[in-house]
Amino acid sequence: MNLAVQVTQNQLMDVLLNVAVARPVFIWGAPGIGKSSLVEAFAEQVGLPCVSLLGSQLAPEDIIGVPQIVDGKSRFCPPAQIAREEPYCLFLDELNACSQEVQKAFYSLIHERRIGDYHLPEGSIVIGAGNRAQDSAIVKPMSSALINRMFHVQLLVSYxxxxxxxxxxxxxxxxxxxxxxxxxxxxxxxxxxxxxxxxxxxxxxxxxxxxxxxxxxxxxxxxxxxxxxxxxxxxxxxxxxxxxxxxxxxxxxxxxxxxxxxxxxxxxxxxxxxxxxxxxxxxxxxxxxxxxxxxxxxxxxxxxxxxxxxxxxxxxxxxxxxxxxxxxxxxxxxxxxxxxxxxxxxxxxxxxxx
Structure with missing residues (x-):
């Protein structure tokens, strides 16, 4: 994806501070230009721990968890890394490098801030990031449903x-x-x-x-x-x-x-x-x-x-x-x-x- 308007590092921080608190944000950009570092700096600035998940290394069960029998009924128990009690910043790095099955597992997490019966704590923030197809990186097409669930911004390098x-x-x-x-x-x-x-x-x-x-x-x-x-x-x-x-x-x-x-x-x-x-x-x-x-x-x-x-x-x-x-x-x-x-x-x- 190439957006018509690109932002500098400082402008991206303004977007995150004003948009990410309300809607999930996806950051597009070439490898090595500081996407991950800026998200970590943003999380520190707003006083939230930053939990990073690397999309290219995830399987669906790493998101939705595995089923367990509770009171005679099966329910999915999300991983402890995600299922936290206090608000945090969830950073989905290389999100567009995930398989289609993993992308599907993110739908409810990104749109409803929910995995099964678990809801992200109030005040949590969800940010995704990924490289572009022209960057010779490992990328997979993102479904229109997933794209439409996020606010998109493209980062450029400011010397x-x-x-x-x-x-x-x-x-x-x-x-x-x-x-x-x-x-x-x-x-x-x-x-x-x-x-x-x-x-x-x-x-x-x-x-x-x-x-x-x-x-x-x-x-x-x-x-x-x-x-x-x-x-x-x-x-x-x-x-x-x-x-x-x-x-x-x-x-x-x-x-x-x-x-x-x-x-x-x-x-x-x-x-x-x-x-x-x-x-x-x-x-x-x-x-x-x-x-x-x-x-x-x-x-x-x-x-x-x-x-x-x-x-x-x-x-x-x-x-x-x-x-x-x-x-x-x-x-x-x-x-x-x-x-x-x-x-x-x-x-x-x-x-x-x-």
Whole structure:
């Protein structure tokens, strides 16, 4: 499912605080973007224990319980994890990964807050969550009856809000510094093949791994850790970032004219990282519409063109990568590209970004 309107982490908390107390809420979103953590934070905020059930690992009897004979009559006794006396937040994670039989077992629980003769305590909250079919995750079609029993919301990744959280929660300085330069690397679309990919969760995982090592962590080990968590391209860039972090090629010094792009063959990975970061910086600094260009923008554009000329003398391929429009349509402002083509015709060749 794809909803027309998506919400940030902060907006989701507002929805949960105002809607979930009255109606069951289902949170859609890609893997690793913080759905589970936000539900746990919400439960803590409203002062309720959070009981999580993982849909992909449930059988119907895990919900409705097993029959027992009581006073000569059979009755289903729900599991103790669900049948509580005090109000709580019931989190049905990966709900749309359940089999159809398990989904049916949830009908009365979600709609009537009841399992057999057991009713959830007054004040209890029911929240579901699941991945989308396009995320290469294990999902099964949800029946219209189940969909219609819940309020639906789709979570997106907010770089600013995640970084605000990260600075307050001990995320490793290398991760913070890198994502300050490459905010677009915080999340990537899940791949079709079996390989790691970048999400807020995987960056958190990398941070935890980095925090377990001392300050003498080698670039080779950083590469091992990064490739174990991130999209391969992002891992290569993070490794190059670490190799460069104590060096003389920081992008801000190059922009200020205090340093130049590296030229040595052994620094080609660093050059690629700097060129990719330079492209991201141009997009960040320059407005998309030329009518919004001010004097400061003009000065930056002039400096950027000079650096593109310098970069093309070192590697025409990387300079073209900076100005090329990528396959997803992502590119530099059109007005700036026109100026580049006019002033630097060597870069006018139509090439796909890598």
């Amino acid at each position: 600013e809000q995640w970084m605000n959280w990260a600075y307050s929660n001990g995320i490793h300085s290398y991760v913070l510094q890198f994502l300050e330069v490459r905010p677009d690397y915080l999340w990537s679309q899940p791949p079709k093949s079996e390989e790691p990919f970048s999400t807020p969760r995987s960056w958190h995982m990398l941070s935890d791994a980095l925090n377990e090592f001392d300050e003498n962590l080698t670039t080779e080990m950083v590469g091992v850790l990064a490739y174990g968590c991130l999209t391969p391209q992002h891992a290569a860039q993070f490794r190059a970032f670490h190799k460069n972090i104590q060096g003389k090629y920081q992008l801000n010094r190059i922009l200020e004219g205090e340093a130049s792009f590296p030229t040595a063959p052994e620094d080609r990975d660093v050059l690629y990282f700097l060129a990719d970061s330079f492209r991201s910086q141009i997009k960040k600094e320059l407005p998309a519409d030329k009518v919004s260009v001010g004097e400061q923008h003009k000065r930056f554009a002039h400096r950027a063109k000079a650096l593109l000329k310098e970069l093309s003398s070192i590697s025409l391929e990387m300079a073209q990568m900076v100005v090329a429009r990528h396959e997803d349509g992502d590119g530099l402002p059109d007005w700036f590209v026109v100026e580049v083509i006019r002033d630097l015709p060597r870069l006018a060749m139509d090439r796909k970004g890598k």
